[in-house]
Amino acid sequence: MQFTKEYQEKLQSAWEHFTSEDDEQFDYTFIRPMIFQSWLRSRMYQVNPFEKKTAIMDLSEIAALAKANSRLIKTVRPYMEKLYSIVEGSGYFLLLSDKDGYVLDLIGDHEMIEQAKESLLVVGANRSESVAGTNAIGTCLAIQAPIQIWNGEHYVISHRHYSCSSGPIFDSTGALLGCLNITGSNTEIHTHTLGMVLSAVDGINKELKIRKAYDEIESMSAQRNSILEAVTSGLILLNEDDEIIQMNGNAQRMLHISGQNAIGRNINSIISIDEPDQRCNFYALKSAYSDKETDIYFAGSYTAPIKFRISVSFVGQDKMHDRGTVIRLDEAKYINKLVNKVSGFKASYHFSNIMGSSSPARFLVSSCEKAARNSSNVLLLGESGTGKELAAQSIHNASYYRDGPFVAINCAALPKGLIESELFGYEKGAFTGAGKEGNPGKFELADGGTIFLDEIGDMPLDVQASLLRVIQTREVVRIGAKYTKKIDVRIIAATNRNLLEEVSNKSFRQDLYYRLNVLTIQMPPLRDRGDDICELADHFAQTLYNPWGRRMTISPQVYPLLKKYSWPGNIRELENAIERAINITDDDQIRPEHLPEQILVWENTLERFDQSKNEMASQLNQLNQPLPVSSFNLGKKDCDLIHLGLKQTGGNIRKTADLLGISRRTLYRRMDKYGIDYGNFRD
Ligand SMILES: Nc1ncnc2c1ncn2[C@@H]1O[C@H](COP(=O)(O)OP(=O)(O)OP(=O)(O)O)[C@@H](O)[C@H]1O
Structure with missing residues (x-):
């Protein structure tokens, strides 16, 4: 339709009709x-x-x-x-x-x-x-x-x-x-x-x-950037020519390079993998490098490599449809932290957990507090069950290293051949049986924290030499490794052996002994802790698990028995005795009959010992052997009584057990513990 003069005139008339009251009869069909x-x-x-x-x-x-x-x-x-x-x-x-x-x-x-x-x-x-x-x-x-x-x-x-x-x-x-x-x-x-x-x-x-x-791409890119920055790993994105197109802050920090200097450069001009100057062929690495511990070398630099866990994946399905590569780097240190978290390398005890108000207990806590204030090596000496690990954990938790891991290793519990790899780790293929990947040792896992070497007296001599090196250099070398790794670890060692004796027997290195013996803490045996015995017994009665949630108390007749007993197994033995009593008693009170046999018969044994002491003394005198009464003290009572009994009975086990009022099994166990050979008492 054209906008003609005629259409315009018709429109005017149509509009006048349409806008007047009377438009019923008008023909509007000509209007668009x-x-x-x-x-x-x-x-x-x-x-x-x-x-x-x-x-x-x-x-x-x-x-x-x-x-x-x-x-x-x-x-x-x-x-x-x-x-x-x-x-x-x-x-x-x-x-x-x-x-x-x-x-x-x-x-x-x-x-x-x-x-x-x-x-x-x-x-x-x-x-x-x-x-x-x-x-x-x-x-x-x-x-x-x-x-x-x-x-x-x-x-x-x-x-x-x-x-x-x-x-x-x-x-x-x-x-x-x-x-x-x-x-x-x-x-x-x-x-x-x-x-x-x-x-x-x-x-x-x-x-x-x-x-x-464009906005969507921008917001996707902003989202991608925040995801890249939110992860704890280092991430590097490469294009199909292996040139860096993006690197998150962690990757820049880990590889000591700024994004500005890295973007556009070929990855091979920055790092190489496993061997210096070996180019990174990421396609070849893809299947092999899935979360794998790897040495990263810096191109053109002869400094030691840094260990990372590395994963390589492609953008697109495979190299044929290559749109780039994503490299994920995790610092071994970070992975170690995770391992520590998962493995529970954590100290849970604090000084407040060390019960006891006797003067030996107070002296112990103040020595541990002193040790916590500096980072020198600590040597904890004491019988089994005296609380050496408790003390070590408390020192760690109050020390500069408290935010790091607490890694405990029992040197006596590990097979000799494994101690070294457990402590120092190994590189892949370091020895037959070593995994395809290397493994960090406990020293690396403890980096930034404390390593507790329990039963150090049982450490083989060759491992002692390696330990001495670590203490002196503060560096570990994994078995089969070419490079050392700096570590910052606080060492606390413990033993129930007489280390000086071991040194003179040449089964413990003197130089290591002096290195460890910087701060020595003597753990008091329970029998020397007087009223602590009752305090600890009450503590265990109240805190150890009891099946019906009873409020356990200890009857007054029990305390003298506990105080008289020699506690060769120390606090652990007391803890076990109370736990057993809680399980035996039907009500909420621990009475003498709930105590283990050896505690109940101990008093009789002492009496019998006193009666037979003079008798034995005269017999020994006749043999011209002085009775070592003067050397008797509570600490040696258990061991000395067995010696005397065996002497008196000529090494007869049944008679000695009867004389001491204990079972033959208990006697065998104790002789084993004190290294007593009954054959020496037989004619
Ligand atoms: N002062 C204390 N207060 C409360 N509980 C204690 C105390 N000392 C030790 N214990 C408890 O006694 C038990 C034995 O302690 P720990 O394992 O530390 O002894 P240890 O000397 O390291 O023994 P071992 O030499 O056999 O390894 C633990 O259950 C610990 O919690």
Whole structure:
């Protein structure tokens, strides 16, 4: 259809009928259907065709509107400027509206803008059909399609001298964002103005899609960066030519290189793997390097390699579809920390757990506190069960090393051949049976913390030499390794042997003894701790598990028996005795009958011992052997009694056990413990 003079005249008459009360008989079919539909909607909205009316926002609303549509305004503005540069001076102005018909931006000839103000066509004005009737902005938004509205097709009288073209703007999902409009006051209608608007709108829609995709890429990249930075591993991304395209902060720190210096460089010019100058062929490494301990060498540097756990994976399925490589590095130190966490290399005791108020107990705690205040080696000496490990853990927990691991190793419990690899670790293939991967030793695992070498007196001589080296150099060398590793470990050693005797027997190295013997703490045996025995017994009665949650007490008759007993197994023996009593008793009191046999018979043994002492003394005197009564003390009572019994009975086990009031099994156990050979007492 053409916008002819005839159409214009017919339109005028149709509009007059339509807007008067009497329009029933009029034939409107010559009007473009989309226009007539819009007139009907305008009437339905009760838009007054003779009134100049619009909803205009106040300044703060306009500011909020601009903010909410800033991206749209920013994107469309250059297109409006370009269009305007084409039509400048020819009586046009351009408008951008949001999806609700509010004018967001306006650009045009000065006199046109001034004229538009009179028709209330300003930023913040609403041009939706419901407010302004049929007009290119409102109708374009209503039908979501491009439209050109010729003068007389407008619904409101004040717009009927304009001709306008609008095209809808959509976001990347197809949702309506607004429309771009070009308005002229001339009566000449050119379809190419609609064409211009449509090509601008096409460009805008495409740009919005690209911007959206770009935003998504940007936010994905921001997410990727934060994931890269959030992980504790070092991550390096390589392109298909093995050039570094990204490196997280951890990787930069681990490899001592800044991202700036690394990006764009081939990975082989920075590091090599396992052997110096061996290029990293990551494709070959992929299957082999899945969380594997590896030496990383720095290209062009002859410094010792650093151990990492390394994993290699490809972006894309395989090398054929290679889009790059991801290398994950974990510091051995960090993995060791994890191992320590999982293996429970943690000290749980503190000084507050060392019970007892006797003066030996107080002296013990104050010595341990002193030891905690410095980092020298500590040697804990004392019988079994006196609390050496408890003391070691408490020292660790109060020391500078408290945040590091506490790794305890019992040198007597490990097979001789394994102690060295357990302590110092080994490299892959270091010996037959060594795993494919190397393994850190306890010293490496204890790095930054304390290593507790229990039963150090049982350490083989060759391992003593290696231990001495570690103590002197503060470096460990794994078995089969070419390089040393610096460690910062506090050493606490313990033994129930007489180390000086071992030194003179040449079964313990003198130099190691002096290295360890910097701070020596003598653990008091329980029998020397007086009232502590009762205090500890109460403590165990109250704290050890009892099946029915009873409040356990100890009857007053029990304490003298406990205090008289010699406690060869020390606090561990007392703890076991109380635990056993708790399990035996039916109620909430521990009475003498709940104590183990050896504690109950001990008193009789002592009495019998006193009676037979004189008898034995005279017999020994006859044999010209002085009775070592003067050397009797509580600490040696157990052992001496067995000696005397065996002497008196000529090494007869049954008679000695009867004399001492203990079972033969107990006698055998004790002879074993004190290294007594009954054969020496037989003729
Ligand atoms: N002063 C104390 N207060 C409370 N409990 C203690 C005390 N001393 C030791 N114990 C407890 O006694 C038991 C034995 O202690 P620990 O294992 O430390 O002795 P040890 O001297 O290292 O023994 P071994 O030489 O046989 O290894 C542990 O259950 C410990 O908690």
